[in-house]
Amino acid sequence: MTDTRDLFSAVPRSEFDTPGKSRGLIDVVRWRYLLRLLIRTGVTTRYRNSVLGWTWSYVRPAAQFLVFWVVLGLFLQMDRGIENYAIYLFSGIVVINLFSEGFKNATTSIVGNAALVRKVFLPRQLFAVSAVAVAFVHFLPQVALLLVVCLVLGWIVNISLLSVLAIFAGMAIVMVFALGLGLLFGAMNVRYRDAENIVELLLLLATWASPVLYAWWQVQEAIVDLLGWPQWVVELYMLNPITQGVELFHYAFWRPVTPGAFEIPPGLAWNTLATFIIAVATLLLGQLVFRRLEGRFAQDL
Numbered sequence: 001m002t003d004t005r006d007l008f009s010a011v012p013r014s015e016f017d018t019p020g021k022s023r024g025l026i027d028v029v030r031w032r033y034l035l036r037l038l039i040r041t042g043v044t045t046r047y048r049n050s051v052l053g054w055t056w057s058y059v060r061p062a063a064q065f066l067v068f069w070v071v072l073g074l075f076l077q078m079d080r081g082i083e084n085y086a087i088y089l090f091s092g093i094v095v096i097n098l099f100s101e102g103f104k105n106a107t108t109s110i111v112g113n114a115a116l117v118r119k120v121f122l123p124r125q126l127f128a129v130s131a132v133a134v135a136f137v138h139f140l141p142q143v144a145l146l147l148v149v150c151l152v153l154g155w156i157v158n159i160s161l162l163s164v165l166a167i168f169a170g171m172a173i174v175m176v177f178a179l180g181l182g183l184l185f186g187a188m189n190v191r192y193r194d195a196e197n198i199v200e201l202l203l204l205l206a207t208w209a210s211p212v213l214y215a216w217w218q219v220q221e222a223i224v225d226l227l228g229w230p231q232w233v234v235e236l237y238m239l240n241p242i243t244q245g246v247e248l249f250h251y252a253f254w255r256p257v258t259p260g261a262f263e264i265p266p267g268l269a270w271n272t273l274a275t276f277i278i279a280v281a282t283l284l285l286g287q288l289v290f291r292r293l294e295g296r297f298a299q300d301l
Helices: 004-009 026-030 032-045 053-075 085-107 114-119 125-152 161-191 194-208 216-226 231-238 241-257 268-300
Strands: none
Touching: 026 032, 026 125, 032 125, 085 125, 085 161, 085 194, 085 241, 125 161, 125 241, 125 268, 161 194, 161 241, 161 268, 216 231, 231 241, 241 268
16 A cells, blocks of 8 residues: 655655745636635625616716716806717726726725635735726726717727727726726725725725816816916826826827817827826835735734
């Protein structure tokens, strides 16, 4: 009879993994079958026992758009100088919704899966990544609705390759930035639940701190011409990854249906590269903090 110890002794020690040792986001790729399961679960359970089901993915952003359009566009007349304000507004709202849902759900993903974290070892980053992926899935119907309206207004006639690339660049910047912040605040939220309240405040500011309800040139006029502040303040404002994501969607959807639109923000291409670097740096920072704190997740939960 063969001794099993002899069989294990023939296996190089390099083939064994240290129990409980995490490799960070690399493990998300190695455990991709579990990632797919988490994404499928998040997508299918969101509207469980709901009468309207996936229709809510259209109803909620449509209601949000109508409130902003009526109050800001009609009552406060913030649409002055912005042709096709409805398209301008909605193309920014879908970006904010993607960021808000991904960031918020990633922040609460560890606490929300406390039962698994306490009992089973698995890469904890899976929960944050799956939360952002689920947010992307729910973001697609909103983009589809925006695309249908733009097609009716002649979007296909003026579309260019740069416009298509701007869509993917905007989504990549926003999702990487949301994941980085989600890892950062998600790790802190395990011990300090105040992180959830901080995230709520940040999300409240995100809509107003980006050119969703107003135009970037209005920021230029207010900061430089009205307040007399230096130009670098505007340039710093434009380096916000959420601002860049919104402007890329404006470039991709609003400009092709608005021939008389104002000129694009200066340095749009360079700002895209810069904000992507900022988003990646945020992801690395979030991953660093997450790996430093994840050793106590089970105890803190």
